[in-house]
Amino acid sequence: MSVDSAAQVTDEQASTGVRELAQAAKTASRALRSATTAAKNEALHALADALVADADRILAANAVDVERESAAGMNAGLVDRLRLTQERIAGIADALRELAALPDPVGEVVRGQTLPNGLTVRQVRVPMGVVGMIYEARPNVTVDAAGLALKSGNAVLLRGGSAAASSNETIVAVLGEALERVGLPRELIQSVDAYGRPGARALMRARGLVDVLIPRGGAGLIQTVVAESQVPVIETGVGNCHIYVDATAEVDQAVQILLNAKTQRVGVCNAVETLLVHADAAESFLPAALAALAQAGVRLHTDETSATHAPSSADVVPATDEDWATEYLSMDIAVRVVPDLDAALEHIRTWSSGHTEAILSNDVAAVRRFTGELDSAALLVNASTRFTDGGQLGLGAEIGISTQKLHARGPMGLAELTTTTWIVQGEGHVRP
C-alpha cells in the first residue's frame, strides 16, 4: 500500500494492515534479540553509509514534501525542520555512527545473586521487542528512532507526520535495503504512514504486538497519544521549569545561570519559564537580573513587587495565574517575589509540570529541603535548567525526556528502551 492512497483508508483496513506490520516487526525483532553488539553496530554503520550513498534519492523525495507544504502555507520554521540537505543527511548519518560507539544496554545484569538454597538469580536487560514512535514533520526523527531501536535490540514501527510522508517513505526504503545487505530483516524498520491517521489510531490500539509507544512532538500530539493509546506510553516533553533564587544566592552567578537557562536556546523543554525570588534577594538580585534579561530581548511577566525592579527600557507585562501555568517556549519569562522558601515550594508544587526546577543558593538547609521535598524529574542546584538532557548528564543518546513516573523519568537513554528478564538456574530445585 502506498502513501498516496492514505487518504482513503478506513479504520478497519488500517487496523488489519498495521497489525500485520506489527506482527512482522515482532517476528523480525527475534533476529535482533540475540544479535551480538558487534552485529548491531555493523548494521548501524551500514544504515549510515546507505543514507549518504542514497542522499540524492532522499533529497528528491524530500523536495516533494517541502514543495507541497510550502505551497500549502506551512510556516517557515516548520518548513526548515522538514527540509533535508546533503549536510543534514551527513549529520544524521554521523549520529548513527555515534550510536554504534555507545555501550549496548542489552545483556546488562541489573541485579544478581546466589540464594541460600543455591539458586542463581540474574535480572538481565533484554529488548522490549517492538517500539512504536509517533512524531511530526521531522525526517531526522525517522532515522534517529530507527537507530535507537536497533541499538537496543528492538524493531520499530514509525508514524511520521503526513507532511514528511514522501521523505519518510524513501528513508525507510533506504534503511530497509541496508538492513538486508547486512543480513537483517527489513521488517525491523517499518512505517505505518501508508495508513494515514487511521494508521496512527491502529498503532495506539495494537496492544500485545507493540510493547511501548513514544510520542515525540508538541503538547497536542503527546496529549492525544496519552489519552487514546492502549499500548503503554512513555510521555515526554512539557517543561514548565522554575528557577528559585534564594536569599543566599551569589548574585553574579545567579544572573548568568538565569540568562543561560532562558536564552541559550529558546523553545526547548528545559528552558526556564518562571523565576521565583526570595524577598530578601529582591533588592540585590532583581535589578541586575531583569536588566540582563531585558537586554537579551526577554519580555518580563512580573508580579507587583518584581515590576518595581524592572528597568524602564524593559518590555514588561503584569503576570496572571495564566503566566504561572504557561510553558512559553519563547523569549518570555514570568517573575515573582516570594516571602520565603515555603512559598517558593508551594508555587512550584502548584504550577510545575514536574520537569526541572533549580535552586540557586548557598544555604545547605535550603538546598536539602528543595531537593528533598519537590517532586520533579530533575532538581538542580546552582546550575542551569538546560542541563536536564541525556547528552549533558552522560547518558549518551537521548530518546526524550520523560515527565512521567513509571519506567523512565527525566532524560531517557538506550537502557529505557529495554525491559528485563529474570533468569534463574537451579539443579533440580523444587519449592518446599
Next chain:
Amino acid sequence: MSVDSAAQVTDEQASTGVRELAQAAKTASRALRSATTAAKNEALHALADALVADADRILAANAVDVERESAAGMNAGLVDRLRLTQERIAGIADALRELAALPDPVGEVVRGQTLPNGLTVRQVRVPMGVVGMIYEARPNVTVDAAGLALKSGNAVLLRGGSAAASSNETIVAVLGEALERVGLPRELIQSVDAYGRPGARALMRARGLVDVLIPRGGAGLIQTVVAESQVPVIETGVGNCHIYVDATAEVDQAVQILLNAKTQRVGVCNAVETLLVHADAAESFLPAALAALAQAGVRLHTDETSATHAPSSADVVPATDEDWATEYLSMDIAVRVVPDLDAALEHIRTWSSGHTEAILSNDVAAVRRFTGELDSAALLVNASTRFTDGGQLGLGAEIGISTQKLHARGPMGLAELTTTTWIVQGEGHVRP
C-alpha cells in the same frame, strides 16, 4: 459519605469525591516523602499493634460482610478468603512488622557520577506519591497494600470489593487512627469504597493525582483496569506457564520438578499449565511423569503421542488449541510431544502469556537458546516454575508479579513502588 449509600452514587459525585480524596492523599504524601526510615518503620509497628488491639471491632465488621455474602450465595472458597479470625489478623499484623524489617528503597542512588565539567549527578529513588489499588473481596490486601505503600513512602487509595466493604471501612479507620497516634496524616490510607463502582471508575480517571494503579485479582478485573484506566497501570497476573523437558533432562529430577510446579499449590499464577516434551525424551520420561501426575490427581490433556504414554488409570482428555491457551488454575495440565527445541520455542511463543517458562535440560546449548530467545518475565533452568515469586527470589515483600514490560517485570518488590529524581549539583554551571 458512608459505604451504605454507595449504591446511589452518580459518576459525577464519584468523580468529585474521589478527586478530593486523591488531592488529600497527594498532600498527605508529602509528610512521607522526607520521613526517615525509622519513622516509617515505627508507623508500620503502630499499624500492626492497632490491628491486634482493635481485632474485635474488625471481626464484628467482618462478620457483617461474611453473613451478608453467605446469605447471598457466595461460594465457600470466596467466603473463606473474606473471613477474618483472630489468628488471621495476627498474621496480617506480623506481615506489617516484617515489612518494617526490610530495607527502605527510598534514597537509594541508582546511578551517580561526577561529570568532566564538575557537575555531580545522582539518580535517586523517591516515592511515586499516590498509589491506587483495585482488588477483590480479600480484606488482608487492604492492610498489605497500605503497608507496602507506607514503607515505600506513598499514600494509598484503596478500592476493595463491595463484598468486603464493611471490613475494609473498619480496617481503614483503625489504620488511620494509628497513623494519627504516630503523628502522620490519616489521609495516607484512604478508601474510595463509599463511591461504589463509580468510585472505581473515577479512580481510573484520576490521572495527574494518582501516579500508578495496581489491580490485584482475577483476569477479568485486571483486563477491565488495563482497558479503562487513564492512570498508568502495572498489569499483574495471568500465568500460562510452560515446562519444556529436553532430550537430555535427568528423568527423576524432571518428574519431581514437574510435580512440584503443578501440585505444590494449585490456582497460583506460577503453577505450570503446559508440559512440552522433546520426542527423544518421550519414552523415558513420559510414562513416569504422567503416572506421577495421575497419581497426584491431575487430569491430563494430551496430544496424540503423549496419550500413548498415559497410565490406564489416568483421567485423560484430548488436548485442543484451547488447552494450549488456557491458564487452568486447577489440577489439570496440557501435554504435548514436540520434535525438537525449535518446536518447543515456537509453541511457547505462540501460546505463552509471558510469565514463566522452565527448561529441564543438561545441554548447555539448549539452555542458552531457551534463556536467550524467549521473551517472558522469568526463564528458569532445572527448577520449578513456582520460584517466580518475590519472596523466593530474595526481594522481600512482593506487590505482585508483573506480566508487562514497562517499569516492572516479573516479581515486584518495594523498589517498584518508587520512581527516581535526578539531582544535579553545580557551582554556577551554565551550558556552553
